Amino acid sequence: MIELVNVHFSYNNREVLRGISLKINDEEVFGILGPNGAGKSTLIMHLNGILKPKMGKVIVNGIEVNKNPKEVRKIVGIVFQDPNDQLFSPKVFDDVAFGPYNLGLRERELEERVEKALRLVGMEGYKNRETKELSFGEKKRVAIATVLAMEPEILVFDEPFANLDFRGKKMLRELIEKFRGEKTIILSSHEAEYLTLCDRIALLDGGKVIKVGSPEEILGNADLLREHNLDVPPLVDLFSSLGLEIPKSIEEAKRKLKKVLI
Numbered sequence: 001m002i003e004l005v006n007v008h009f010s011y012n013n014r015e016v017l018r019g020i021s022l023k024i025n026d027e028e029v030f031g032i033l034g035p036n037g038a039g040k041s042t043l044i045m046h047l048n049g050i051l052k053p054k055m056g057k058v059i060v061n062g063i064e065v066n067k068n069p070k071e072v073r074k075i076v077g078i079v080f081q082d083p084n085d086q087l088f089s090p091k092v093f094d095d096v097a098f099g100p101y102n103l104g105l106r107e108r109e110l111e112e113r114v115e116k117a118l119r120l121v122g123m124e125g126y127k128n129r130e131t132k133e134l135s136f137g138e139k140k141r142v143a144i145a146t147v148l149a150m151e152p153e154i155l156v157f158d159e160p161f162a163n164l165d166f167r168g169k170k171m172l173r174e175l176i177e178k179f180r181g182e183k184t185i186i187l188s189s190h191e192a193e194y195l196t197l198c199d200r201i202a203l204l205d206g207g208k209v210i211k212v213g214s215p216e217e218i219l220g221n222a223d224l225l226r227e228h229n230l231d232v233p234p235l236v237d238l239f240s241s242l243g244l245e246i247p248k249s250i251e252e253a254k255r256k257l258k259k260v261l262i
């Protein structure tokens with residue numbers, strides 16, 4: 001379980017997290033929704049100690065992050081918004097192998113771990129490619145693989161759908177479904193439509209948690225979203241105006257609509 005207790009954080013004396021308290025349960029798919037500048041990335045960087053709260057604390061599986069960031073980094077894997085912040089080796093293989101190598105894996109075991117992670121993001125066959133030659137979307141997939149290769153219990157994705165094409169978005173949705181019920185998954189986005197697959201969502205704005213609730217309670221509240229400069233996804237708008245539960249995917253939406261229409 002992740003617990004944030006009254007977390008405050010400032011950059012150069014400008015407070016951007018203003019008393020965040022949140023509990024994220026084990027195996028939950030949890031969304032952090034907020035407009036640009038709300039503090040999503042700043043909050044995420046507190047989950048494994050990259051940033052330290054100026055006040056308050058973050059606790060992961062009972063460990064206070066500040067007191068043992070090394071241990072927490074084995075539990076929490078973060079995929080950054082910009083893959084260029086995550087990739088630093090000349091070859092794809094070395095980037096993906098970096099984490100598991102540091103965990104002590106060698107030779108065949110290490111190779112298998114890298115191959116498995118690349119397969120999960122549909123990048124098998126890229127292991128000998130030069131990282132700098134990849135497209136942005138390809139880099140994003142490799143960045144996801146670098147984190148998957150460490151097999152963390154908690155997966156955190158900062159704006160994961162941005163800059164991915166249809167195939168990339170599909171891969172990511174499938175990945176989330178694969179790990180649903182097995183790992184805790186945290187997704188941040190300023191686009192509500194990507195968070196329909198969450199169990200619960202926290203709406204963040206101005207460095208504060210405005211509301212935590214189900215997709216129906218957060219995404220289905222068009223006035224709340226507009227008030228915080230967020231788009232109301234047309235599908236969500238349609239389903240909530242019909243009083244129906246918000247579908248987690250287009251496929252689910254089609255099945256539900258067929259039932260209503262027949």
Ligand SMILES: Nc1ncnc2c1ncn2[C@@H]1O[C@H](COP(=O)(O)OP(=O)(O)OP(=O)(O)O)[C@@H](O)[C@H]1O
Nearest residue numbers: 011012016034035036037038039040041042043190
């Ligand atoms: N390194 C930094 N130095 C100073 N200010 C920063 C820094 N990083 C972020 N900020 C400021 O902190 C606030 C929160 O930024 P953050 O990146 O956490 O928001 P976000 O919700 O992730 O936004 P976005 O949707 O645009 O990615 C913003 O006002 C931003 O300008």
